[in-house]
Amino acid sequence: MSRSTVAMERGDAGSADVRRATVRRPSIRALALPLTFVALTVIGAILTPGFSTAANYRAVMLSAATTGIVAVSMTLVTMSGNFISLACSQSAMVAALGFAGLVGAGVPWPIAVVVVVIGMALIGAFQGVAIAMGLDPIITTIAAGAVMLGAAAAVSNGAQVTFDRVLTPFLSSVQPLGIPLPIYVFVLVSAALGWLAHATALGRRILLVGANRAAAHLSGLSAQRVTVVVFVVFSIGTGIAAILAIAPVGGGDTTFAAPLTIDVAAAVIVGGTILHGGRGSPLRSALGAVIVATIDNLMILNGFSFGERQVAKGVVVVIVVVTIIVLERGGRR
């Protein structure tokens, strides 16, 4: 894979990358994302009737919330140089069905939440340990995804797992100030992980391990430990998002959250996090998720088909990826 070549090419630039990322000098790239968002909203409000209503903004945020929570937790994985997990959908599906099964079996919902979160932490830790040992992150996450899907299908027999939404009153229907719970959690998780990434020693460690593994090793940091931690955080975040997604629905089968992996990847990429690590921000991934949801929403309101919306998502992702690479090179020369 050329990832390590890229890391090698970076060589000394790695430490500069870290400095640039941590000093947070406002640059074109830092402003590009919020500006894109503002432009999108303004253009949307002018051109699309029905876009700038409170109900529609709420719908955009709600659809961004699940993807956003996962994308924000995933950003730490990406920043630490472990690409992205290609098993987002399956992790979320396992957590959601696990929660549904527990609540359906009569377990009180707070206990079910705790059990699912602990279970997801273990699943994340397992993948993190495998990758820390030296297995490839892509293979490990894809294989873990297949195992999770297979296990879930075997346990549920491919049938719907349902529960009565009356049992989860807080998660399913509480809307403080008229705003659904997932949006609060999305904001909270973004703030917490943004703080973790930018203001704590662990955040610096994650960045350094991602930017230059050799330098991190020489400074006495354990890339292994960082890898395990980021996968545990990612897994817990995915579990929380999955619980919030299934609570209002009341059940699902193994196809639950199937498009999540692609949406999360799109959000992280649009947020401008470098896929080979060393730079990135959970907050920008959150904004990325909102931007992707806004584009999707604008296209739905303008009557575009599902295919056209997917193509638009793909085009945006490819353009952003290429632009970042080109800007990066221009900046380094």
Place this chain on the structure above:
Amino acid sequence: MRANARRLRQYGLPLGLFVVLYVGLLLPAMSPVASAYAILDNLTVLGLATLGVAFCMIAREIDLSVGSTVAVSGLLAIKLSAFGAPTSILLTTIIAGAYGAFQGFLIHRLRIDSIVLTLGTLILLRGVAYLFTDSALRLDDPADGDVFLTRVGGVFTVASIIAVVAYLVLGGVLRYTKPGREVYAFGGARSEAIAAGVNGRRVLITVFCVSGLCAGLAGSVSAYQSASANPTSYGDLLFAVFSAALLGGVSLKGGRGSAINVFLGVGVMGCITAAFSIRGSSYYEAQLTTGVILFAVVTIDWLLARRWASALARRRLELRHTWSGDSSTTSGRLTI
């Protein structure tokens, strides 16, 4: 002796796995002819797709977009079916190959990581598939596809013969020609290869072109076989492709693997799929088993590689003691 150890790791593990699964899982349930047919049947879609991706893996690159490419190719082949089956399949394969070559060119030109770009094209091409249609596309005359299902010699179909020919041709190119050699050099020890005059652009364009060609052929032939194509299909092909390649002994770290490895890997996958489907268990249980086997094999391979690397490091140290110079026997491929 070290060459033997290497050959054992490259071919022995997958061959052993294949034999164990074939004798242990498949033969008790099926006749030898039926089991051979079931395994060869796998060669058309999974086999071809894996062969293409294996080219990329040997060059130490990755093509994540293979599933979307196969899906789009299937739809394209049905759209072009007015020209007749051979022309439609040929055209689709050429278009997919040209697209792959362009992707390789971009990866070289922009010096972009292939994982990153193909993650983008994975999303993009899936959207393109939905642009063709929201539901399934069908052949006007389903009988057009029957020829690809015709059995030849008991164990082959016309489709699997096409795949076997592709294996022989591409495997030969990889092993016996200069461009094929360059793929190994580029993947195994990139900077040394470039220093020695290997044209990186040509290698990248070649491997991604082959990946596109294989995906195009797989998608179009399989669309004719089933007389339909669906924009939702092949979403999980990537897992099967990686499993087949890795179980067969192709290394993600580049420079290791051959068409025989790919064939063995696809055979292993074929054993698992056939054994589970004949027992009437769900497709997901086969996936679960594959995932567990993959974890096990990758871990064993990793342990072997580590042991091998430490033995090599020791040897290098001894050499340095003897000659007080750097040993010339080390190659980039061996460092883990």
